[in-house]
Amino acid sequence: MPYVFNTDDEQAEMLAAIGAASIEELFECIPQDMQLKRALNIPAGLGEMELTAHLQALSVQNKSINEQTCFLGGGSYDHFVPAVVDALASRGEFYTSYTPYQPEVSQGNLQVMFEYQTLICQLTGMDVSNASLYDGGTAAAEAMLMAMSVTRRNKKVVVASSVHPEYRQILKTYFACIGSEMVIVDCGTGTTPVEAIAQVVDEDTAAVLIQNPNFFGNVEDVTLISEIAHAQGALLVCSVDPISLGILQRPGDAGVDIVVAEGQSLGTPLLYGGPYLGIMACRESFVRRLPGRIAGETVDRDDKQCWVLTLQTREQHIRREKATSNICTNQGLFALRAAIYLSLMGPQGMQDVANLCTQKAHYAAEQLTQHDRFELAFSDGFFKEFVVRDTQNDVQQLLQQACENNILAGLPLGQWYDELEDCLLITITEKRTKQEIDELVNVLTQ
Amino acid sequence: MRNTQATNLIFELSQPGRSGVCLAASDVPKQDPAEWFPAGALATSAPPLPEISEPDVVRHFTNLSTLNMSVDTHYYPLGSCTMKYNPKRNERIAAFDGLAQIHPYQPAETVQGMLQILYGLQDMLAEISGLPVVSLQPAAGAHGELAALMLAAAYYRERGEKRTTVLAPDSAHGTNPASARMAGFDFVTIPSCSDGRVDIEKLKEHLNDQTAVFMITNPSTLGLFDDQVQEISDLVHDVGGLIYLDGANMNAILGITRPGDFGADMMHFNPHKTFSGPHGGGGPGAGPICVTAELGAYLPKPIVGFDDSSQTYFLDNDRPKSIGRVRSFFGNVGVLVRAYSYILSHGPVGLKRIAENAVLNANYLLSQVKGFLDVPLGNRCMHEFVASAESIGKQNGLNQPAMDIAKRLLDYGYHPPTVYFPLTVHEAMMMEPTETESKQTLDAFAKTLKAIVQESPEVLAAAPHSTIISRPDEVQAARKPILKWTPKQD
Numbered sequence: 001m002p003y004v005f006n007t008d009d010e011q012a013e014m015l016a017a018i019g020a021a022s023i024e025e026l027f028e029c030i031p032q033d034m035q036l037k038r039a040l041n042i043p044a045g046l047g048e049m050e051l052t053a054h055l056q057a058l059s060v061q062n063k064s065i066n067e068q069t070c071f072l073g074g075g076s077y078d079h080f081v082p083a084v085v086d087a088l089a090s091r092g093e094f095y096t097s098y099t100p101y102q103p104e105v106s107q108g109n110l111q112v113m114f115e116y117q118t119l120i121c122q123l124t125g126m127d128v129s130n131a132s133l134y135d136g137g138t139a140a141a142e143a144m145l146m147a148m149s150v151t152r153r154n155k156k157v158v159v160a161s162s163v164h165p166e167y168r169q170i171l172k173t174y175f176a177c178i179g180s181e182m183v184i185v186d187c188g189t190g191t192t193p194v195e196a197i198a199q200v201v202d203e204d205t206a207a208v209l210i211q212n213p214n215f216f217g218n219v220e221d222v223t224l225i226s227e228i229a230h231a232q233g234a235l236l237v238c239s240v241d242p243i244s245l246g247i248l249q250r251p252g253d254a255g256v257d258i259v260v261a262e263g264q265s266l267g268t269p270l271l272y273g274g275p276y277l278g279i280m281a282c283r284e285s286f287v288r289r290l291p292g293r294i295a296g297e298t299v300d301r302d303d304k305q306c307w308v309l310t311l312q313t314r315e316q317h318i319r320r321e322k323a324t325s326n327i328c329t330n331q332g333l334f335a336l337r338a339a340i341y342l343s344l345m346g347p348q349g350m351q352d353v354a355n356l357c358t359q360k361a362h363y364a365a366e367q368l369t370q371h372d373r374f375e376l377a378f379s380d381g382f383f384k385e386f387v388v389r390d391t392q393n394d395v396q397q398l399l400q401q402a403c404e405n406n407i408l409a410g411l412p413l414g415q416w417y418d419e420l421e422d423c424l425l426i427t428i429t430e431k432r433t434k435q436e437i438d439e440l441v442n443v444l445t446q
Numbered sequence: 447m448r449n450t451q452a453t454n455l456i457f458e459l460s461q462p463g464r465s466g467v468c469l470a471a472s473d474v475p476k477q478d479p480a481e482w483f484p485a486g487a488l489a490t491s492a493p494p495l496p497e498i499s500e501p502d503v504v505r506h507f508t509n510l511s512t513l514n515m516s517v518d519t520h521y522y523p524l525g526s527c528t529m530k531y532n533p534k535r536n537e538r539i540a541a542f543d544g545l546a547q548i549h550p551y552q553p554a555e556t557v558q559g560m561l562q563i564l565y566g567l568q569d570m571l572a573e574i575s576g577l578p579v580v581s582l583q584p585a586a587g588a589h590g591e592l593a594a595l596m597l598a599a600a601y602y603r604e605r606g607e608k609r610t611t612v613l614a615p616d617s618a619h620g621t622n623p624a625s626a627r628m629a630g631f632d633f634v635t636i637p638s639c640s641d642g643r644v645d646i647e648k649l650k651e652h653l654n655d656q657t658a659v660f661m662i663t664n665p666s667t668l669g670l671f672d673d674q675v676q677e678i679s680d681l682v683h684d685v686g687g688l689i690y691l692d693g694a695n696m697n698a699i700l701g702i703t704r705p706g707d708f709g710a711d712m713m714h715f716n717p718h719k720t721f722s723g724p725h726g727g728g729g730p731g732a733g734p735i736c737v738t739a740e741l742g743a744y745l746p747k748p749i750v751g752f753d754d755s756s757q758t759y760f761l762d763n764d765r766p767k768s769i770g771r772v773r774s775f776f777g778n779v780g781v782l783v784r785a786y787s788y789i790l791s792h793g794p795v796g797l798k799r800i801a802e803n804a805v806l807n808a809n810y811l812l813s814q815v816k817g818f819l820d821v822p823l824g825n826r827c828m829h830e831f832v833a834s835a836e837s838i839g840k841q842n843g844l845n846q847p848a849m850d851i852a853k854r855l856l857d858y859g860y861h862p863p864t865v866y867f868p869l870t871v872h873e874a875m876m877m878e879p880t881e882t883e884s885k886q887t888l889d890a891f892a893k894t895l896k897a898i899v900q901e902s903p904e905v906l907a908a909a910p911h912s913t914i915i916s917r918p919d920e921v922q923a924a925r926k927p928i929l930k931w932t933p934k935q936d
Contacts, residue, residue, distance in 0.1 A: 045793030059544030061559030092518030273550030273775025332728025344466030
């Protein structure tokens with residue numbers, strides 16, 4: 001029992017000071033018939049050595065990406081994490097502190113939040129960013145709710161089917177409770193059909209949600225879709241891949257009103273899906289409807305520059321049922337990781353990573369489709385992911401074959417898209433070498 | 447000694463042409479990206495990020511970290527946040543390759559160890575809560591509340607009942623009403639009695655066939671166990687409503703009593719509090735929810751299942767009544783792994799000792815401060831208690847004495863308690879020592895607090911005196927928001 005330190009003698013002294021005869025007496029406020037009069041039925045406690053061995057044994061039952069080559073993506077990416085990110089984020093002063101309720105002893109965290117917000121604005125071209133949300137999926141849902149609040153339209157939203165299927169499922173869950181309609185626009189050709197968007201967006205529509213590059217890896221015509229949305233007074237919400245912004249046009253320069261993103265790519269390992277980082281940035285005029293913590297600059301009583309949590313009248317602890325969201329503190333440690341990552345990378349590093357991803361992805365697509373068995377499902381321009389069709393329609397066999405060769409070949413899309421049952425989403429990050437890509441092609445074409 | 451140069455804003459440290467990374471050249475034949483993308487899709491220049499060398503990045507963030515108080519460096523009795531020691535062993539374990547370097551879409555047969563951990567955690571949380579069906583998906587306590595209220599809505603929809611109202615006491619966390627609104631409910635606040643318990647008569651007035659859920663935090667945010675909880679749950683159940691337990695304060699009752707045994711139908715855990723996940727300077731948390739067998743079918747999916755015939759674990763998506771997803775992938779797995787590790791470190795005996803010592807420490811601290819600080823809700827508490835600085839303010843002519851005392855504590859190297867919450871106590875100071883603090887720490891803290899309340903009003907009002915900044919102007923920050931750095935105009 002490692003983390004209780006007071007000795008029996010000290011406990012006795014403490015009880016005497018309290019005026020209690022026993023620890024049990026302190027629990028007398030809990031009626032006897034509610035008390036659990038038995039030990040919890042969970043395994044007995046382990047010492048550090050046994051605990052570590054137990055979890056090590058469970059850990060090695062998982063095949064990590066260091067034992068296989070990862071071509072899986074779909075919102076969680078095997079990008080390289082520089083050692084500096086781990087070294088700095090694992091400092092106890094960062095990771096064992098909490099919400100900066102006392103700014104005098106939280107200037108480190110507050111300045112990081114302010115820097116993070118700035119870095120996200122620089123990366124996305126947006127006016128303001130919050131300090132984090134849970135993940136890319138809930139960020140998209142929060143953005144759509146925010147758009148309804150900004151536009152005062154609560155009847156309808158429009159969502160492209162090329163948005164991450166899990167993000168759409170989250171939206172469906174959130175929207176089931178508030179009775180708003182969610183119109184899905186089919187993107188069977190690989191990108192969002194602009195005419196179809198124009199047909200369904202009307203003066204009741206609060207927002208259009210697209211993803212760029214979309215779930216298939218393809219690049220959307222963001223500017224044109226934003227013009228269509230704006231013509232009806234609707235907002236454009238766009239979920240982006242932050243790595244792509246090393247070379248792709250920033251959403252803020254393409255007419256996007258609210259940008260969301262999964263921030264895992266910015267310095268966080270795969271972690272079997274979390275904790276990750278929800279990014280959200282928007283136009284300045286929406287700031288008082290933005291959910292989540294925000295740090296702002298001010299001065300102290302001696303006129304010294306400093307940072308505080310601000311615009312808190314949006315938030316649940318002040319506004320309760322009238323808050324912009326129920327979200328409170330969430331992914332601070334991952335906003336820190338993203339801030340460190342972006343500071344290290346700089347403009348050149350981000351451009352280089354994005355270029356490496358897209359160059360290698362195109363190489364992989366070309367190599368694979370030289371074989372008759374494979375063809376690209378779509379003809380659109382893609383960034384670091386592409387959808388390949390197995391003309392023999394045996395995706396499971398391909399994945400199995402790859403797995404036996406220590407390769408995670410890609411994501412089968414039939415689970416979400418009936419018409420893509422014979423397709424794989426293949427992801428190439430800067431970590432994949434030509435040799436690894438050639439090996440993937442070899443294994444899939446054996 | 448503080449390095450003020452290194453803690454300039456990172457943007458002010460930027461030098462054109464510098465970089466913190468040097469990536470290898472591409473090993474595939476280079477092509478022109480302009481050929482792949484439609485006109486306008488490519489940026490005309492790289493994003494205008496700062497340009498910093500690796501050593502400067504390290505020095506910048508290392509120096510920034512030293513401007514924080516943290517559990518590793520300071521006593522941090524921030525009420526309601528359970529700032530206990532975060533075991534280093536859990537950090538090493540969570541960083542194992544097999545736990546940190548696995549992709550959420552890997553086939554189940556390649557992640558059996560991880561699924562076994564998550565399945566084991568589901569089982570242990572079910573046993574600790576007394577509520578048998580568990581979803582680990584919600585990303586935070588507030589998110590768990592929201593998911594559970596969505597679940598309640600789905601449950602009523604299926605039963606053809608139109609129930610519109612969620613109720614919670616006035617001492618509830620702000621997330622309760624905010625979650626209720628997001629889940630599409632109206633919200634009604636139920637007042638507390640002067641002894642901190644729910645006002646049952648007022649509750650009865652609001653219970654009817656519109657009642658969907660009563661949300662209760664027990665032990666409450668006042669640090670008291672509401673012994674009427676069974677009666678309350680009977681009343682709510684009698685009108686067909688459900689009881690939600692906000693599990694923020696589970697640290698006080700681990701192994702002593704279980705929400706499922708005192709009438710709760712749904713609850714969330716805050717593993718970052720109760721099971722010691724590091725608070726991360728503001729997250730991550732997680733918000734697993736546990737519910738009755740009847741409500742289990744509605745939980746978010748997937749949950750982890752075990753197939754007896756093949757003796758393997760799997761992600762169970764075949765749950766037709768599920769409300770669906772509330773988060774992408776599986777949830778905040780890294781936090782859940784630490785919780786699993788923490789619970790296994792303790793076992794049944796250890797978990798109960800956590801509760802016993804959290805309550806012992808809080809009562810001891812209460813006994814040491816009640817001589818000089820009012821504790822309006824009595825001489826006993828659970829894991830935390832709420833003192834009031836109101837009378838000290840009156841004696842000294844201070845307008846916000848809780849704030850002044852909090853700021854003065856900073857000068858003595860203590861993180862202050864939570865102040866001005868709960869809203870039902872004037873000049874509230876909510877102290878939660880946790881079980882991982884020693885008697886010596888509590889004695890020293892109480893002694894300091896006693897000295898502070900005897901200091902002159904001038905000293906208190908001017909505090910803190912020794913921190914790098916003092917009393918930032920929050921009004922100005924909100925009135926003219928500056929939310930990002932912009933280059934200075936020459």
